[in-house]
Amino acid sequence: MSEQGEIQQSITGSEYAATSATGNATITITNYYYREEARLVPSDSTDAADENLPCPYRELFHFGPNDADVFFGREIFIEELFSATKTHNFIPVLGASGSGKSSVVLAGLVPKLQKESYWKFTHFRPGSEPFYALAEALIPLYAPELDQTEQIAQTRKLAGYLFNTTVSLGDVLRKIQQNHPNHRVLLIADQFEEIYTLCNNQEIRRQFLDCLLASLETPTSLSSSATVLVTTMRADFLGNALSYRPFADVLQKA
Numbered sequence: 256m257s258e259q260g261e262i263q264q265s266i267t268g269s270e271y272a273a274t275s276a277t278g279n280a281t282i283t284i285t286n287y288y289y290r291e292e293a294r295l296v297p298s299d300s301t302d303a304a305d306e307n308l309p310c311p312y313r314e315l316f317h318f319g320p321n322d323a324d325v326f327f328g329r330e331i332f333i334e335e336l337f338s339a340t341k342t343h344n345f346i347p348v349l350g351a352s353g354s355g356k357s358s359v360v361l362a363g364l365v366p367k368l369q370k371e372s373y374w375k376f377t378h379f380r381p382g383s384e385p386f387y388a389l390a391e392a393l394i395p396l397y398a399p400e401l402d403q404t405e406q407i408a409q410t411r412k413l414a415g416y417l418f419n420t421t422v423s424l425g426d427v428l429r430k431i432q433q434n435h436p437n438h439r440v441l442l443i444a445d446q447f448e449e450i451y452t453l454c455n456n457q458e459i460r461r462q463f464l465d466c467l468l469a470s471l472e473t474p475t476s477l478s479s480s481a482t483v484l485v486t487t488m489r490a491d492f493l494g495n496a497l498s499y500r501p502f503a504d505v506l507q508k509a
Contacts, residue, residue: 333363340368344480345471347509348487356487357445368441375435378443383453385463390414396431396440417466424470432481440482447488451495464502471505
C-alpha cells in the first residue's frame with residue numbers, strides 16, 4: 256500500500272476512527288481524556304495557601320517516573336495499560352497532541368510496574384536516526400559491563416548491525432533476557448510520530464518498522480513474551496501508520 260494512500264478519518268465524541276483508502280484497515284481509538292462536561296469544584300482557599308507545596312504543573316513538559324506522586328486523573332487508563340502488559344507484547348498509545356500520552360506511560364504505567372520488582376525499563380524517541388536511538392536505549396541492558404565511553408562506541412556498532420540486519424532486535428532482546436533472568440523489559444518508544452516528522456528517508460523508516468515488527472512475531476502470552484513494546488504516537492499520524500500494511504496489521508491486532 257502506498258504511503259500516499261488517502262485515509263478517511265472521523266471524530267465523534269470520545270471516539271476517533273481512521274479507515275484506509277481500500278477499506279482493508281480500520282482502527283477505532285477511545286479517547287480516555289474526553290469529557291462531555293467539565294466543572295470547577297470550589298475549594299477552601301486555605302487548602303491552597305501553603306507556599307511550600309511544589310507546583311505540579313509541568314506546562315508542556317511530560318511527567319516522568321519521579322512525578323508519580325503528583326500525577327492524577329488517569330487511574331482507569333493506567334490500569335488498562337497495566338493489564339495489557341500481562342497479555343500483549345505491543346501496546347500502542349494514541350491521542351491528540353498534548354493529551355498526556357507520554358505522562359500516562361512514564362508517570363503512570365512505569366511506577367505501577369516498578370512495584371512488581373521484576374521489570375527493567377528503557378525508552379527512546381526515534382528522532383532522525385531511529386536505529387541509533389533504539390540502540391542507545393538497549394545498550395545499558397544489552398552490555399551492562401561496559402563503561403559509558405565503551406557504551407557510546409558500542410551503540411553506533413549495534414545501530415549498524417540492526418540497520419543491515421546482521422543482528423536482529425529479537426537477538427538483542429534474548430541477550431538482554433539472559434543478562435537479566437526472571438525479569439521482563441518494558442521498551443518505550445515515545446513520540447513515535449517522529450519516524451514520520453524527523454526521519455525523512457522512507458527506506459530507513461520502513462526498515463526500522465520492520466525491525467520492530469519482526470521482534471513482535473512471537474506469542475503474546477506472559478510465559479513467552481519477556482519484552483513489551485509501548486509506543487506513544489499522536490493520533491493525527493495514524494494515517495501514516497496505516498499506510499504501511501505490515502504496521503497496520505499489527506496495530507489492528509493490538
